[in-house]
Amino acid sequence: MTKATEVPPYLRIVAGIRRRIAEGELGIGDPVPSTRRIAREWGVALATATKALTVLRLEGVVETRPRVGTVVAGGGRVEGRDAGASGAFAASSGPAPVSSSTPSSAPELSLERIVRAGIEIADAEGLAALSMRGVAARLGVGAMSTYRYVPSKDDLVQLMADAAFAEEGYPAPGEGPEGWRARVELGARTLWVLHRRHPWLAQLASLTRPLLVPGLMVHAEWVLGALDGHGLDPVTLFDIHVLVYSHVQGLAAHLEREAHAQGDTGQSDQEWMDQRASAVRALAESGRFPTFAGLVREFEALEGGYDLRLDALFESGLTALLDGLAPVVERRRKL
Structure with a gap:
């Protein structure tokens, strides 16, 4: 050839x-x-x-x-x-x-289109698949064209995160649910919805090096505002906000990891576990883990076995977290 x-x-x-x-x-x-x-x-x-x-x-x-x-x-x-x-x-x-x-029929290239294309790639394939060249290819433009609008991939990811977090807002001042707990629940569930929609958000930053973009600060402001005025000292108030956010982010991180694993192996999580049934059985029958062995026997008796449901874990975890925090918030308010 x-x-x-x-x-x-x-x-x-x-x-x-x-x-x-x-x-x-x-x-x-x-x-x-x-x-x-x-x-x-x-x-x-x-x-x-x-x-x-x-x-x-x-x-x-x-x-x-x-x-x-x-x-x-x-x-x-x-x-x-x-x-x-x-x-x-x-x-x-x-x-x-x-x-x-082709340039003659494609919409004019813009920062908004570049950010949206980046989000679409990350939503479908994960952040590992994101590149400036990949965004350009998706938009049908020259490989270097996107750099006229965004200096680097890191800058693009920041813009993508800001846009993604800004997709959901909150009621106007004076509106919405009453009480600190109901308002914190709304904030946590709103963040969960966004992480469910865009699982790559959970991979962007750690608690010690947070993502500082206005779109995310809207959610922080809502939770902080719900807790403000209850007599909490600044450290305790902010710690509670961090705990709520970490509950969302910690569970949401598994959404992206599962998507990566399924893309790499071509197996669903259930198919992966089915192939390891003998390893689970060996652990249960070893005699070293009697509580685990008992649970395995009970799961085997259930139709469908054990199903790890992240949405259910999010709700039960949020309830347990706020139950534990309630005495702290309400005691300080009474003092």
Whole structure:
């Protein structure tokens, strides 16, 4: 193959995924490989993998679903489009079939579009898949175009977080639930909703090095305001705010980790556990962990066994946390 007719790597990936769909290896609704898996399988950069998925998405062959990833679309057409490196694409040195992303038809590039594209990538693939080149590929612009608006990936992530946290607000002053507890519950649940929607938010900062963006400060102000005026000293007041936030962030961190694990292994958490049933049984039958062994026997007797539900853990944990804090807040108020 001459250099003039050599197929770009992203088009070979596009052809390979089309072929898998056409041959029935991937059906409607099935997840296609994530950008990380494509990068490993094809030996390309993440930006190249993102560009390949963007081509397929623009043609309607695949679609992106938050926290599921990229799946085969119901209306995607692949008939006669599954040529490999020696087929139709190899015979043409023309541009990629992505006319909807050409400068003449694409919306004007803006900071808002760049931030939104970054959020879409992080929602679907996780922060590990995010790159400035990947954002540019998703928007159908030159690799360096985004740098005119955002200096670096770190700056982009800050802007993405600010925008994501700002998606949910609170009642106006004088409105909303009465009482410190109901208001703190509203703040915690609002943060949980946002972390559920954008699990990568939990990966951005630690408690000791917090994320300092206005969008997140809105939520901090709401919880601090709910606790203010109850006679709490400044350290105790702020500590309670940190405890509430850490409850949300600590559980939400597992949302992103599970998404990464599923993307890397192709297994759901249940499938992963099913494959390790013998290891669990060996621990239970070792005689060293009698309480654990008893629970395993009880779970085996239950229909469906034990199901770890993060939403339920969030609610029960929040109740326990506020039950424990109630005497502190209310005692100080009475003094």
